[in-house]
Amino acid sequence: MAVVFITTGCDRRGPDGEQVDPREKIVIKFSHVVAEDTPKGQAARRFARLVQERTGGRVEVQVFPNSVLYKDGEEMDALQQGAVQIIAPTTSKLSCLAPQWQLLDLPYLFENEEQVHQALDGEIGKKLFATLEPHNIHPLAFWDNGFKQMTNSKRPLVHPRDFAGLTFRVMINSQVLEEQFRSLGANATQMPFSDVYGALSRNQVDGQENTMSNIYSQRFYQVQPYMTVSNHGYMGYVVLTNATFWRSLPPDIREIIEKTLAEVTWWEREQAARLNDKNFRQIKESGKVHVHIQTEGERAEWQAALEPLYQKFRPIIGAELLDEAFRLKG
Ligand code: LMR
Numbered sequence: 001m002a003v004v005f006i007t008t009g010c011d012r013r014g015p016d017g018e019q020v021d022p023r024e025k026i027v028i029k030f031s032h033v034v035a036e037d038t039p040k041g042q043a044a045r046r047f048a049r050l051v052q053e054r055t056g057g058r059v060e061v062q063v064f065p066n067s068v069l070y071k072d073g074e075e076m077d078a079l080q081q082g083a084v085q086i087i088a089p090t091t092s093k094l095s096c097l098a099p100q101w102q103l104l105d106l107p108y109l110f111e112n113e114e115q116v117h118q119a120l121d122g123e124i125g126k127k128l129f130a131t132l133e134p135h136n137i138h139p140l141a142f143w144d145n146g147f148k149q150m151t152n153s154k155r156p157l158v159h160p161r162d163f164a165g166l167t168f169r170v171m172i173n174s175q176v177l178e179e180q181f182r183s184l185g186a187n188a189t190q191m192p193f194s195d196v197y198g199a200l201s202r203n204q205v206d207g208q209e210n211t212m213s214n215i216y217s218q219r220f221y222q223v224q225p226y227m228t229v230s231n232h233g234y235m236g237y238v239v240l241t242n243a244t245f246w247r248s249l250p251p252d253i254r255e256i257i258e259k260t261l262a263e264v265t266w267w268e269r270e271q272a273a274r275l276n277d278k279n280f281r282q283i284k285e286s287g288k289v290h291v292h293i294q295t296e297g298e299r300a301e302w303q304a305a306l307e308p309l310y311q312k313f314r315p316i317i318g319a320e321l322l323d324e325a326f327r328l329k330g
Contacts, residue, residue, distance in 0.1 A: 019248055026253065028061045030086040031069040031078065033193045035217035039145055039272035040088055040237055041065050047264045054256050061086075072172050072192035080136060085245050088143060088237040091128075092174040098131035103317045105176040107232045107306045108299075109325055113144065113273065116234050118328050127321060128238075138243040140258070141265045144272040145211045147231035151224035152207025153200070156292045158228070160184050160305040166206040169196050176313055177209075180233070183306050193218075200224060211235050213272070216279035221289050229280075230294045232302060 030048065034040050048061035070078045075087045076097070094101040103109070103124070110116045119125065120142040129139045150157050152166060163184035169191045170177040181188040189205055193214075199205050201223045208220065209232075215221050239261065246254065283289055294302070314322055 019250075025057075026055075026059045026249065028059060028086055029064065029069070029084040030061055030088075031064045031075050031084045032088050033067045033072055033075070034065065034214065036065050037275075038213045038217050039268055039275055040143060042271055042275075043143060043264050043268035044088065046267065047260060050260045050264065051257060054260060055253060059253060059257075067192070067194040071194050079240060079242050082242055082245060086140075086239065086241050088239045090145070090171055090235055091142075091238050092171045092177060092235070094132075094173070094238065095175070096173040097135050097137070098128075099175075099316045100131055100318055100321055101128060102174055102176040102313060103128075103321050103325060104234060104236065105174050105180075106309060106313065106317075106325075107180050108303050109329075110234050111329070113146070113269070115328055116144070116236065117269070119325060120236070122328075124321060124324055124328075127324075132240070133243075136243045138241050138246040139238055140241055141239040141261045143237040143239060143265060144269045145213065145235045145237065146272050146276040148209040148211055148233045148235050149215065150207060150209050150228045150230055150232070151215060151220055151289075152226050153203065153224055154206050154226070156226050156228065156290060157207075157230075158292060158294075158298055159301055169199060169205045169208040175316075176309060177233075179309055179312065180306060183309060184302070196220065197223070209233065212276040212279040212283065216283055221283045221286060225288065225290055226292070227283070227289045228292045228294055230299070230302065232306075 030044050032040055032044060036042070036045065044063045044065070048063050051059050051061050069084065072089070072093060075084065075089060076093070078084045079087050091101050091104045110119070125142060132139050152168070154166060155162060157163060163181070163186040165186070167187040167189060168181045170181065170188045172190045172192060178188040178190070191199060196208055197218050197220060200208065200220060207224065210220065215227070221227070284291055310322070
């Protein structure tokens with residue numbers, strides 16, 4: 001049978017699949033871009049082990065970390081074409097499919113993880129999941145990484161003016177993240193995660209924003225002597241599968257996968273908080289980084305500089321999602 005792909009931007013869909021033979025062994029390739037010793041890396045492995053155990057070996061989940069199979073920008077295509085069956089990109093990277101996902105990139109939208117979970121496990125999560133249906137993608141879960149911190153090679157970032165003239169790497173696909181740095185007077189360059197360490201160490205960019213576990217596990221802290229603990233934005237993941245593949249699975253297997261993922265999701269969220277604390281301690285103990293903890297007053301200054309983003313992106317993200325997020329904030 002000839003395979004016809006429908007291509008629209010980052011959206012490439014394969015043809016409808018057939019039901020898997022109930023006796024056949026099922027192999028699920030789970031590709032991701034981070035190190036194994038990160039919340040996503042550990043949760044992917046735990047999920048693989050539990051699914052294998054619970055299906056008596058009928059389902060084998062093969063985990064490919066560290067962009068070894070696909071980089072950012074490639075993994076969505078790979079999922080839609082059926083080359084891999086599960087990916088877990090940051091929510092920012094879905095903006096190329098549906099711009100509403102940029103809601104979660106807005107700086108200072110959430111104060112803490114509880115607010116984030118309320119949003120993702122409630123109406124906001126439901127609405128965002130619904131945007132993936134037309135792209136033949138079936139969303140399975142939201143996983144945490146945590147709040148982002150700023151690092152750079154030039155100077156402590158205390159006030160918005162300290163960003164002037166610096167260039168920051170941002171995750172691919174999100175206009176909000178680019179605009180965030182422009183509003184602070186800096187430049188922004190989109191780049192896949194696997195290229196960031198090289199670009200920082202060669203001074204091709206001055207800085208980046210990320211969570212403690214990514215800053216530690218990718219060794220960014222070894223080449224970025226300044227870090228501001230700003231917790232200015234949330235970074236989380238959405239676990240996705242190919243909808244055609246999902247429909248082809250026997251119902252009992254789908255149920256085991258769903259139940260296991262729900263359980264692993266709780267574990268992953270606790271693990272993310274623990275790892276971010278531990279990795280922050282390790283970064284400080286390395287003695288390589290000058291750490292500045294943002295004060296309340298400085299936070300207010302950054303917020304004021306970033307406030308115009310909310311108006312600018314309201315028509316793109318949609319008033320409904322934004323207002324729901326404000327309602328949760330209280
Ligand atoms: C990044 O690109 O900075 C992160 O999204 C990588 C990840 O998946 O945590």
